[in-house]
Amino acid sequence: MRRHIFAALAAVALVSGCASTTPEVEEEEEVVVSAVEVEEVEPQEEEAFVQEAKDRVFFGFDKSNLTADAVAVLKNQAEWLKANPETTVVIEGHTDDRGTRDYNLALGERRAVAVKNYLISQGVDADRIQVISYGKERPAVVGANEAAWSQNRRAVTVVKD
Amino acid sequence: MAKWGKMKKIFLLMLFLIVSTPVCAELSIDITGAHSAPMATGLPVFTFTSPKAKDFAEKMTKVIQSDLESSGLFGVIDQLAYLQKFKGIEDAPSFVDWQAINAEALIQGHVDYLNDRQIRVSFRLWDVFAAQELYSATLEVDTNGWRRVAHMIADSIYKRITGEEGYFDTRIVYIAETGSPLNRKKRLAIMDQDGENHKFLTDGENLVLTPRFSPNMQQITYLSYYNDTPRVYLFDIETGKQQIVGDFPGMTFAPRFSPDGHKLIMSMANNGNTDIFEMNLDTRAVKQLTRSAAIETSPCYSPDGKKIVFNSDRSGAQQLYIMDADGKNVKRISFGKGRYATPVWSPRGDYIAFTKMAGGKFYIGVMFPDGKGERLVAEGYLVEAPTWSPNGRILMYFRQDAPNYRGIPGKTRIYAVDITGYNERRLITPVDASDPAWSPLLSNR
Structure with missing residues (x-):
């Protein structure tokens, strides 16, 4: 029983934390909840990237086209990447949980490729960009409402090296 | 035999009644309600000849x-109600005693302990009202x-009474889920159909999804994120x-196996487009089966291997389509409101099961292969990934x-x-569970 209460409290802590988009908070909360693995300290480039250019864009339901907001974010990402030519990125495509697993894997790939193609169109070398789809496997937040789903329908640009 | 024929007829009638009971309105199906009385069955603990046999008799x-x-x-029927106590397998049933407690069927069994490694099991199935033996067998x-x-x-009892193959001697492969919902740990796991003999097959280091058995039960095909590179894998059991x-x-x-086990069918996503591919496992030759700009995924062969059902969003939203196994003659079969996904052909060939999304809810349903006769059998915030018992x-x-x-x-x-x-009933698993796949009947493989 005590364990159940603890689990419930932990889950509350997790959820209250993960509504925030700052990665530092997410990381801290993950340690509290699962203690599965302490994430490695992020490389400096990635921190700089997240601060100087937003790392993610959002999509409409079952959509993979870039919105005006997304284009604005990606323009900044492209500028940052051109200014830091030694970096490479992986674009992670994600979906909300309102679709089936297989289809969402495909949809996540479509979203990641949409971002990749835009960055290439802005002059970023295609060889520096990899894509991966997680479908609905790695949500940013947990919730059964549009506010949560809209944060999960995303493509996140993650800087490597 | 004639009287049993009558009993069987009554039973079939009962089945028919179940089938033909109006399933309410499509979207408000009662998935918890009991519908008709199950067949009252006498099942005394199997008799035994030695203390060592007793343990097996009770467990079995x-x-x-x-x-x-x-x-x-x-x-x-509760064993406390039984009037007759059997001493052995040759002990004839006293039918009036079983009729008195309204038993329709009676199962009588016996276990002999032969040696450290062997037991002999005998059983007899009786029609109580016809006072007739329906089936008997002895196994060492x-x-x-x-x-x-x-x-x-x-399985033999189920088959003798229903006329359908049983499904108890089967296994389930599935994905065991633990940890934070933001970074779920997923492992391949396998268990008997009733949840026993549970075993984790992978350690959770890599994200794994959608396992399916090969027809001979020696392999599982699934998706693994090994090396952050999601690809289809084979696991040797x-x-x-x-x-x-x-x-x-x-x-x-x-991925899914072809019914003959010689091919895999799967999707590949590349440059923003997802199509269906077939791989011959003997020659490793790959063939592309669909060529549209749409997402085509969740392919599944018909039991004769001649057709493939899949879902595609080529019409603007996910719908179900059937094509020949070589990719020709694509035909849309689902036209209802909502999106349709994960079609799975019944091993009997008579139905296609699917996941449906409509009005913010998910449903599991079945339709005929021509798309007619849609019926929903489960609903929820998220229900997904139907898999068939081998008897369909x-x-x-x-x-x-x-x-x-x-x-x-949740x-x-x-x-x-x-x-x-x-x-509707829940399978007990040690941790959260998703993506089940039902094996063929083990004794038939």
Whole structure:
């Protein structure tokens, strides 16, 4: 029983934390909840990237086209990447949980490729960009409402090296 | 025999009644309601000749009872009510004693302990009102195999009474889920159809999804994120060895074996487009089957291997399509409101099960291969991934409850339901569970 209460409290802590988009908070909360693995300290480039250019864009339901907001974010990402030519990125495509697993894997790939193609169109070398789809496997937040789903329908640009 | 014929007729009539009971309005199906009385069955603990046989007799009777009752078709009468106590398998039933407690069927069994490694199990199935033996068998088996033999006995009883193949001697491969919903740990796991003999097959180091059995039950095909490179893999059940399938430029996923086990069918996503590919496992030759700019995924062969059902969003939203196994003659079959996904052809060929999304909810349903006769059998915030019992009478799927208002995630669990929409029941798993796949009947492979 005590364990159940603890689990419930932990889950509350997790959820209250993960509504925030700052990665530092997410990381801290993950340690509290699962203690599965302490994430490695992020490389400096990635921190700089997240601060100087937003790392993610959002999509409409079952959509993979870039919105005006997304284009604005990606323009900044492209500028940052051109200014830091030694970096490479992986674009992670994600979906909300309102679709089936297989289809969402495909949809996540479509979203990641949409971002990749835009960055290439802005002059970023295609060889520096990899894509991966997680479908609905790695949500940013947990919730059964549009506010949560809209944060999960995303493509996140993650800087490597 | 004639009288049994009558009893069978009554039983079939009962089945027919179940089937023809109006399943209410399509969207408000009663998936919890009991529908008709299960067949009252006498099942005394199997008799035995020695203390060592006693243990097996008790364990096996329990497994048989649990199998039969889980089907929803049999109700075992409380043993305290039994008037006759059997001394052995040759002891004839006193039918009036069983009629007095309204038993319709009677199962009588006996276990002999032969040696350290072998037992002999005999059983007889009786029609109580006709006072007639319906079936009997004697099996000499390895003591380690007692549980499977109990399932096989339950299968013979199910088959003799319903006229359909049983499904108790089967296994389930699925995805065991633990940890934070933001970074879920997923492992391949396998268990008997009733949840026993549970075993984790992978350690959770890599994200794994959508496992499916090969027809001979020696392999599992699934998606693994090994090396952050999502690809289709084969897992050898005997050796535990994992092997990547092919050398594809993009993500491969949604794999399934062909009915003859010689081919895999799957999707590949590359450059923002997902199509369906077939790989010959003997020659490793790859063939592209669909060529549209749409997402085409979740392919599944018909039981004769001649057709493929899949879902595509080429019309603007996900719908179900059927094509020939070579990719020709694509034809849309679903036209209802909402989106349709994960079609799975019944092993009998008569139905296609699917996941449907409409009005903010998910449903599991069945339709005929021509798209007609749609019927929904389960609903929820998220129900997904139907898989058929080998006799095509039961669907298993997973259900994920909605996160609550504080964002605490709901449970993810495996359920089974008769295709009539009745007798929904949860499979007990040690941790959360998703993506179930039902094996063929082990004794038939």
